[in-house]
Amino acid sequence: MNKTILITGGAGFIGSHVVRKFVSDYPDYQIINLDALTYAGNLENLKDIEGFPNYTFVKADITDAAHILEIFKEYQPDGVIHLAAESHVDRSITNPTAFVMTNVIGTVNLLNAAKEIWKDNYEGKRFHHVSTDEVFGALGETGLFTEETKYDPHSPYSASKASSDHFVRAYHDTYGLPIVLTNCSNNYGPNHFPEKLIPLCIHNILNEKPLPIYGDGKYTRDWLFVVDHAKAIDLVFHQGKNGDCYNVGGFNEWQNIDLVSELCKQMDEKLGRAAGTSAKLITYVKDRPGHDLRYAIDATKINQELGYQPSVTFEEGLSITIDWFLKNEDWLNNVTSGDYQKYYDKQYEG
């Protein structure tokens, strides 16, 4: 069926995998990738599909309400998959306002534009908001986040995402806007920007630089391969129940120190370095303020209602990821030149 789907943040890490999946799997859809190309957006991520006839890129900033409405009027999307965001917790601690602008105001601008162009007919329309498990706050040693867990965000990033989730639900409850929401755990995979733990450590292992572990390294995250997140978004966008939220995760918890040790082991093998070489780079550094101890997703609902299963094990996903970074050193060198170095020096100084 012909449809126009507008994907925001499609030049970023997860967005580029979602755009690739939709452009390749749905040749009858017109896919509009709307992205401001901030430091995290990179059209190199989409080189392989940029010539596809059903793909269009539009450079725009979601904080610019007038421009966003113009684009919605021009392209008349039937569906919106909203991923554009400021996404890095550490950056939200140094510059919270940027997170309010993009994640809260930007989301409201998109909701207003969708409401404006769909006002006479919500039939076949859908606004899918891509969110995070961080809105639920921190778990102790046990327990899992379900769709019923109360929101309790701690960082400026998670507070901004929680706020945007509330606005999306408010537009459903108040104006009847057709929405679905997904709250996903930590992603990893190709094209991951090297400010985040896994690609940062891959980059530093390659360059034999210290691997910074915040605090005691016992903080725990639930990791999901990015291609499996894109698969979940596809399922929920097409089959999720109007107004519902779905938690997405891999039942795959790792303490940071164990995860980085596993990464060191796999990288030593792939680089032909002696066992234990990269682990020597592990360096404990000062903790992230307000650091959430543990996130873990209960993905029962998406599994039982929509038949969702991740397609790769963590070992397979990590191996594919490392191989991608080894084959794409130019990509890594490009994104770590310029402003990245300034960010890195400031974040990890002293």
Ligand code: NAD
């Ligand atoms: P990312 O930082 O890699 O990419 C964000 C993209 O949004 C970039 O292409 C950037 O250019 C674009 N963008 C930023 N501000 C914009 C603006 N004002 N206007 C238009 N475009 C703008 O982020 P990511 O890790 O790919 O995350 C994508 C989404 O998924 C975010 O909403 C994030 O909250 C959510 N999420 C991420 C994870 C994760 O582990 N990375 C997990 C769960 C949910």
Ligand code: DAU
């Ligand atoms: O849970 C989903 C979230 O996962 C997403 O919503 C966010 O957009 C995404 O950035 C990610 O947030 P985290 O803060 O969990 O990811 P990050 O890679 O920054 O950190 C993972 C863990 O590793 C966390 O406990 C902090 C720790 N860490 C991180 C960095 C960058 C370190 O110990 N050292 C580091 O240098």
